[in-house]
Amino acid sequence: MCNYDQLVETELHSLVDIPGLSSELKSLMLACLEYPHNSRPKEYRWAKLIFASCEAFSGKPELALSGAVAMELFARAADILDDLQDEDNDNAIWRRIPSSQATILATNLLLLSYEALSPVAGTNMYPRVIRIINRTGLTAGDGQFQETLYDLREDATLDEYLELIGKKSGSLTAGACTIGGIFGGASPETASQLWDFGVKLGQIAQIDNDLQDFLNITDKSDLMKGKKTLPFVYLLNMLEGEKAQGFKKLVLLARENKEQFGALEKEQLLDIMLNEGAAHYCMVVQEMFRQDALNILNTIPTSDEQKGKLKELVCENV
């Protein structure tokens, strides 16, 4: 665990230790924040993004500690709500407790994310950070809501899907990049560029997730649950005639007759994906977003050396 992860962990433990809160709830909150328990050394990825963005302006990532802790809490609350909505991630601790308890847990973590910012209350940056946290949550919530409508539609377009993931996934990375920048001293104009940069970063990561879902089909895959992903929307839009019918038949089998959807059928779906260009297309979109992200980064007024970690994150994700 690097020093910054240790700082975040210490701060999270200290925040959760609220006088008067029951030991059961405190333990549950800490267990949620430490999930997944098998990932040692623990890496706080949202905090890492905030530190990288702060460093790009100040050269001192530690200035953003309270923002980094707030984002970890906020993102974990969002994870829990997302998993409750999607009935996903069965192994997570919040999925192994009654959903009523998980909802309370998510609400408390969300409240604690605002509490985490109390060290900077009264400073000029505080209202700006609060506004970004609220914008992040509202945009992500809209993305989640739009997704419930989008998944039901047969005529979903690729442009609509990319806009959707910009909201659902891009808003969280956008929020983290912007908050880090504000802590580092970024102007409002630059903070706006950081938001756009973060959206691209989130879209790139979401497409990775989509590809992974399609390449490793399990009972819990989005494909099996009727949720749309980029390769799926691509195939819906591109295939015609018998190929389209064959694809839809396989998907229907996966969703409605799971016991008949075996290794052979998975192989057939994988063949369609690779031979009809779905994987190529996903990677082309990622490459375009990577170029967009780097172009935005190039216009941000700070040194190349200080922007180095943000640049690394863009390249890691393609």
Place this chain on the structure above:
Amino acid sequence: MTQETIAKLVRELVKNSEKVTALSGTSKELQAVKNVFANFSTQNVCLATSTGPRANYWY
């Protein structure tokens, strides 16, 4: 270029890979297409999206 146009171009190139070398133009979209086709390998896609630290980084 709309996403639908890019998708159609990608599919056409997957079916007929010789056409990749004939692609002309310097737009962002065409550059991305050329880069991906120049480096694409099925094995790499499967590996990159199923293992390693970059897979599913935040989501």
